Amino acid sequence: MLRALARWPVVPATDAPESRDREPPEEGALPVSGIGPASESPLRSAAFRWFLGGQSISMAGSAMSPVALAFGVLEVTDSAAWLSAVTTAALVPMLAMLLLGGGIADRYRRDTVLRFTSLGAGLTQVGVALLLLTHQHPVFLLPLAGLNGIFQGLTRPALRGIVANLAAGRGIQRASSLLASVRNAMQILGPTAAGLLTASVGGGWAIAADAVSFLLAAACFARMSLPDLLPRTEGGPTMLDELREGWSYFSSQSWIWAVTLVFAVFNALNRGVWQILGPVIAHDTIGATGWGLVLSARGVGALMASVVMVKLTVRRPMGPALASMSLGALPLILLGVGANTLLLAAAAFLTGVVTEFFTVVWETVNNTHIPERLLSRVGAHDEFWSSVPIPVGQLSTPFLAAAFGTATVAVTGGGVAAVAMLLPLLVPLLRKIEINRSG
Template sequence: MYVLARWPLVPATDVPENRDREPPERDTAPASSTGLASGRPLRSAAFRWFLAGQSISMAGSVMAPVALAFGVLEVTDSAAWLSAVTTAALVPMVATLLLGGGVADRYRRDTVLCLTSLGAGITQSGVAFLLLTHQPPAFLLPLAALNGVFQGLTKPALRGIVSNLAAGRGLQQASSLLASVRNATRITGPTTAGLLTASVGGGWAIAADAASFLLAAAFFARMSLPGLPPRTEDGLTMVGELREGWSYFGSQPWIWTVTAAFAVFNAVNMGVWQILGPVIANDTIGAEGWGLVLSARGVGALLASVVMVKLTVRRPMVPALSLMTLGAVPLILLGTGANTFWLAAAALAAGAASEFFTVVWETAHNTYVPERLLSRVGAHDEFWSFVPIPVGQLSTPFLAAAFGTAAVAVTGGGVAAVAMLVPLLVPSLRRIEINRNDD
């Protein structure tokens, strides 16, 4: 069955205080509410429009970092300006996530995606114009900040809208199809951006990204999800709904323990892999070897997302989190000076494990979190797991200087692996079921 609107649902205050004793209640709705087939998301016109829009949007988005980096350097020849522009987008994006969760749960998610994609397309068009006309780089900062705001408003809507388009077995299939597209664009996008940048310049590559946002907005406008019920005068305000989202998030150990684990994992992984990785690779396998390792990770993620379209695991959280320990292996191998072959093999396995977890996690959220709270809970999940990343990136060089690069990489890998196993101590997490026959 497909579920396009499920209102009203049980409020967060009705959830038992101790959720460790039993698995969370499943969020269900009658199949007749939509008339769409269960387990076949591609039969839904709304999902097809969403998939097409997301495919185009992601194709542009994965090109943007390469295009922006070389475009800014082309104009300024300054790493400081590049850092300023990227930070100007990152900080507003993270700061807006929680508000975005409230907006996406309060209004129709297709409308939110259409408007934010339109806004992102307009701001990227401005960035492209500034780069192509070689304007002062300071003008890029407000546009980058606005683009970050639109990203922050977009992410929670994306976390919640799949439950409006699919249900039951279709949830995992829909998430897997989206992940397959995402991973395919991650492999082809940077190369395409590099070719465009080298041939016509970074500004034109950013213009292509802007066009992808505008085209995606047109596709999202065709989704036409049902309108939400009118709100009563005594209904919650936006602030009240944000509090409700936080209350529900805090009442679910199966969610916040995983979020806390990824806060640790992300801080360590981004610090060691993104900061120390190129440094170590420069002295061992070289830039070409490092590029091969990164590509192998993308291939692993793509393979896993394709397999997950058909693979059925009834109680997936134990294998998903256990496999995530493979994400720590490349960090440890970096510290031990492994060659390109072993690093690439470990990166491929880590990419596959990460994508397996991502599909499982999104399916579990869409299955168990009430639809009207999905975006707010997803926003908290992303916000609290993103916040420690700058801490990891800033502290890693100092730790490496004090204790040695190899020691930090190996220790970081061990910490990351342990962090992935800690949530399995929560009984309700271990008992979560998806893809049940009665869906």
């Protein structure tokens, strides 16, 4: 989940469109796009092609990482608590760095930020792979997981804002859909490959592939040609001033923070049940290969949705996007009632469709209705507040499952998550937002 005059105006490069600064809509007024007619295909931009290439490589490795890490930890400890600790050790530093990362990504060139963070994340994953390959205790993974979380916290806001530097008009939705299509293709192949690698030679090799992908992505980002920033003027706003500006904009727009709040609930429940209890249940039932196939089915659904979204235009998309997201809780309920691989895969496929539909819509709405120079800061607040409860969900889920039973926690969590996604529809402004009106 995901932009007062510009202090450092952007000098357009030949490949990249000029940054577009638009005044924020008044609270209570309908946001409208200020971008104009559809632009040419983003694939005609060399900068976008290098970005797409780097992201494709990085996402291929990252798609394998969750399965490999989960079963790598379970191989050593057979403990959901340790898996929760390792994942939380990365999540907490990531959350702590998000807001600062938003300020950095809006203040400096976003491609430079991505080169640095991809290189750092690749090196930390090398360390994680070595620990898993040598079967070290997960306690040694905690500092590396924390460092990786720091790099991810700096990366995510830059990714949220960079599409607006590379595309305009209808090109924004097309660029978002192309990126989503590649990501989802990787999520089809990655989890299955990780499951097979983990079952045969261990999860460390899949993590090693993820490390290499980060390093190759950094090389691609180094070839991007984004606009240079003009020198800062003496006496201009400080980083703290800019962070305050980002919060002021975010907190003044109910159409943004209403979605952020319900995703805080959804994310805590979904990540706690699916990411923690899911591998534990699969470990004793369908196994690593079956779990990989379920995750890949989600990727198939998401890929189909993202391909359709390259061409599909919904005039007022937020209502359908939020309503359909309530179906994303179905796999949690089926997980709790002990569904087999086929049913879980079908539900995961549906979840992939509705989640990708929402993701492309939300990214397009953000990129067309938030000033470009505030995109990373506002996106950082969106991600931060929607992700803060995730550690609570991940850490508490094993204890709740021990106290009330795995089935009860999974089914209850799924039901609450489904209802939560419908609440933002009570905000009239959100239902009226339009995108691509002139495209």
